[in-house]
Amino acid sequence: MNEIWIVDDDQSIRWVLEKALTRDGFAVRAFGSARECLAALEDDSPRVLVSDIRMPGASGLELLQQFKTKRPATPVIIMTAYSDLDSAVSAFQSGAFDYLPKPFDLPSAVELIRRAWEESEREAAVEEIVDQGLDMLGQAPAMQEVFRAIGRLSQSNVTVLITGESGTGKELVARALHKHSPRAQNAFVALNTAAIPRDLLESELFGHERGAFTGAQQTRRGRFEQAEGGTLFLDEIGDMPAELQTRLLRVLSDGQYYRVGGHQPQKANVRVIAATHQNLEDRVRQGLFREDLFHRLNVIRLRLPPLRERSADVPLLARHFLQASARELGGEPKRLTEAAMRAMSAFAWPGNVRQLENTCRWLTVMAPAQIVDVKDLPPEVREGGPAGEAANAVRPPVSLRPEATADAGNQPAGGLPNGAARAEVAPSSGAAGLLQPGDWSSLLELEVARRLAAQAPEQRAEGGSELMDQLTREFESTVIGTTLKHTRGRRIDAAVRLGIGRNTITRKIQDLHLEDGED
Known part of the structure; x- marks a missing residue:
């Protein structure tokens, strides 16, 4: 699986490529025909396939088609003479990673194969993560901090408040908290409080007795009862009506509640995880949210970063969603060119991860070829569209x-x-x-x-210049000062975002005479 396979009926081409790739540290296996390659594919598979387009017997295009049915994620590079360029372009559009015109410049050919190898490694990493059943992806420091928090809370039943913009994956975090908690064997019940009409929300949460109101023909269990022993996730808690905030506070403080129309108290053995995209402190100041309930919910707070703050994760997420869409809709996963991936990473994604997932679904259906270039992206991503304000806010x-x-x-x-x-x-x-x-x-x-x-001349003499020290201080002052502004003076957060230690950032703030921030 870690080899590069070369298929060409010209022995000199095989020899040259094999020697060059071996010298660069790659394991190489060479074949003289498509038939030999396909026979080897029964027992093994390469990390990258490089094939000539014109060979006796099955052509490179036929090999590409058969190979892709068995190993759809493996990059295939088609070698072609200039006279076959139209065929090569067709192969490229049919799923080839790229094409290599003959005669080729050997260093350029090795570099192209190296890029294909790196692409294959990235695809393999995504597949491994999916195989492990992980629900959340992210390598950016902000997401790593979220993962660490989930780990620290794994043996706890404490109430958690998840904040973040719409589409950042708050329910995924809630499910992960449940999955890694002592309550994992019991139910996880989710309720979007903003999606339920006010008149029905009380019954939805606490259930009702038969005859409690018109249409209540039988006793009904509410979400608290359904989640007994498990976790109740209350999404968009900031939109909960005031009267229900009072009832929820009583459940959290006393561990008891009454069904609508009921007179017998029901015990609630439920862990509550709440989420909101709103600023609850502002809603408390505006009198729209109970302060005592806010403090009951705000025991542990997890903030999910918007996608624009973790743009380094866009390629990983995009590959995952393209693979998932291909499995769901049937077919081979689409692949993004480097230019398309740069455009995707530069987009501000106002709809966050949910918007990225929907975009990948759109590309799976609407992109005309297997290789997705910038011109194939949706207009709002290609041209900036509604992300303009958000992008300007970041840059x-x-x-x-x-x-x-x-x-x-x-x-x-x-x-x-x-x-x-x-x-x-x-x-x-x-x-x-x-x-x-x-x-x-x-x-x-x-x-x-x-x-x-x-x-000045004396500064150019040995030991007379302090230019390097000046530039280094200015660079560090700019980087650390900007990060502290971004984190509103929180040094620990700034150190994490920069990838340095807390003691290091504290020392540099003192050495550079930066304005002190608060942790």
């Missing part, structure tokens, strides 16, 4: 203007030399003003060049 427009400052030789650590360009937030909201990923390194290159050009 504010910038303008560059020269700063008239003191001489570079007397420049303080936090300043810029004469004529340097300073990036600052500009009032313009035009897309042309956005600082694109990678632009900061170009600005840094210009800044270093300006400072080197402005150095």
Whole structure:
């Protein structure tokens, strides 16, 4: 499974590729025909298949078709002469990872095969996660913190409040908390309090006795009773009517409740997990949510980050959803080109993970070829669409203007030399003003060049320059200061987001004379 298979009737091509790939550390297996390759496929499979398009017997296209029916997720690279380019494009659209025109530049060919290998490894990682039955995916630090919290709560029955925007996966977290709790063998019952009419919500929660109201022809168990011994998940708790907030508070404090129309108290052995996309503190201040209930629910709070704060997880999630959609709808999973994946990762996803999942379903049905390029993405993703405001909030427009400052030789650590360009937030909201990923390194290159050009002769002498120290301090000040603003001064959160230790960030805040934040 960790080999690269090469199929070509030309022995010299097989030999050259095999030697080059072996030298780069890959295990290689070569075949002289499609028939030999398909026979080997009965007992083994490669990580990447590289095949010529024209061979005696079965062609490379026929091999591609048969291979994809047995190993749909394995990348296939088709080698072709320029005269067969149309056929190669057809193969590309039919599911080939890419095509390699002959004669090829050997380093470029090895690099293409390496990319296919890396793609195969990513697909294998997603399949492994799915096989393990994990409901949530995420490698970003913010999600890793959520996973750690779930682990710490695994043996607890404590009440949990989950906050986060719509579509971030709050119910998945609630189910994970239940699955890894002592109550896992009992029921998990979910209720969206915003989706139930006010008049029916009380009966839905606590049940009712026969004859309690018109239409109550028999006794009915409520969600608390259904979740006995297990977990009750109350979604959109912020929309619960005031009178029901009082009843819920009584259950949480006394462990008892009454069915509608009932006179016998019912005991509630239920763990309550609540979730909301609203700011409950604001609703408490507005008199829309009981403060005592808020404190009962807010024993442990888990905040789920929006997808725009964990954009590094978009490729992992997209591959997972494309595979899941292919299994559900039947067919081979669509694959995103690198450009399409970059566009997906750059999109702000106002609908969060749910919107990404729906987009992958759309691509599974609507994308014209197996390989999905930028032009195949939905317009709102391709063009930015409704994500414009959110994207601007994450990456504010910038303008560059020269700063008239003191001489570079007397420049303080936090300043810029004469004529340097300073990036600052500009009032313009035009897309042309956005600082694109990678632009900061170009600005840094210009800044270093300006400072080197402005150095006095004595600074250029051995040991006379402090340029590296100045740039390092400015870099660290900018990174740590920006992160502290993002976390509202919370040092622990900032350290986690930056991937450094708490002691390290505390020391650097002191050394760099940054404004102190609060934990």
